[in-house]
Amino acid sequence: MLTIADLGVLRDVRVDGDAVTVTITPTYSGCPAMDTIRDDVVLALTEAGFADVEVRTVLAPAWTTDWMSAEGKRKLTDFGIAPPTGHRPAGPIPVALAVRCPHCGSLNTREISRFGSTSCKALYECRACLEPFDHFKVH
Ligand SMILES: [Zn+2]
Numbered sequence: 001m002l003t004i005a006d007l008g009v010l011r012d013v014r015v016d017g018d019a020v021t022v023t024i025t026p027t028y029s030g031c032p033a034m035d036t037i038r039d040d041v042v043l044a045l046t047e048a049g050f051a052d053v054e055v056r057t058v059l060a061p062a063w064t065t066d067w068m069s070a071e072g073k074r075k076l077t078d079f080g081i082a083p084p085t086g087h088r089p090a091g092p093i094p095v096a097l098a099v100r101c102p103h104c105g106s107l108n109t110r111e112i113s114r115f116g117s118t119s120c121k122a123l124y125e126c127r128a129c130l131e132p133f134d135h136f137k138v139h
Pocket of ligand 1: 101102103131
């Protein structure tokens with residue numbers, strides 16, 4: 001299972017008796033998955049016996065794909081989602097990087113839509129095996 005720690009979303013956890021404060025940074029402003037992640041964190045910790053669960057959302061410093069662990073990237077590939085490649089461009093001009101197909105490994109892919117199953121992901125298509133896949137955006 002891909003965890004929020006793998007994604008680098010989980011920034012901090014503080015436990016004080018039966019109270020716990022979890023700090024998360026969204027992967028993408030307006031990412032609808034963050035509401036689900038927050039609910040899942042509260043549910044999991046409540047079930048674990050914490051009476052007081054607080055989830056704080058911290059926007060600065062902004063999340064970057066660099067925070068995602070190698071394990072997290074590997075799990076994304078296992079799920080058929082192309083992990084982020086390279087690093088954010090240092091300059092103001094975005095650099096288009098070849099996205100590797102998670103199914104066959106081909107770099108001969110193209111973006112079909114800026115928005116895949118969630119706004120954090122773009123929908124790609126592989127020209128080699130013709131399979132569509134989600135690409136986690138680098139930002
Ligand atoms: Zn392919």
